[in-house]
Amino acid sequence: MNLYDNPKIQDFNLEGVQHISVNEVYELIVKDEVFIIDVREEEEHEKEFFEFQNVFFYPMSSIMDSISFIPKEIPLVVVCNEGVRSTKVANLLKRQGFTTVANMDGGIYAWKEKELPIITVNMTNMNSNTCSTGGCGCGCDSCE
DSSP states (O other): OOOBSSOSSOSOOOTTOEEEOHHHHHHHHHTTOOEEEEOOOHHHHHHEEOOOTTEEEOOGGGHHHHGGGSOSSSOEEEEOSSSHHHHHHHHHHHHTTOOSEEEETTHHHHHHHTTOOOEEOOOSSTTOSOOOTTOOSSOOGGGO
């Protein structure tokens, strides 16, 4: 992994946390050479998410409950929307003994700017009163 000490895209940084570009993260995901930890919260994750086998969702609010599921022998990249929360979690993981851990510089916003693959759920019909007679098909309760 090509890591760097100071982020190139995001403003937030913590001393000792290394960063990695979204392009390199994508290459590592495709090669299955990295374990990605998405630390966004449930409502963010429901709207858009990665569809790769080596991406795992462990929200920042409960990361310590999931720490035993995170492998120490595989390089880790922590991801959030902008890189702030993921930098904090990367710092926490380093303090917990994880040696190869990095923040994805710029987060999902930078990922989408590079037009890398992400699944986006269309939330426009959810919880609206504009459903057709048969419902909107999204499974929400507002159409019934």
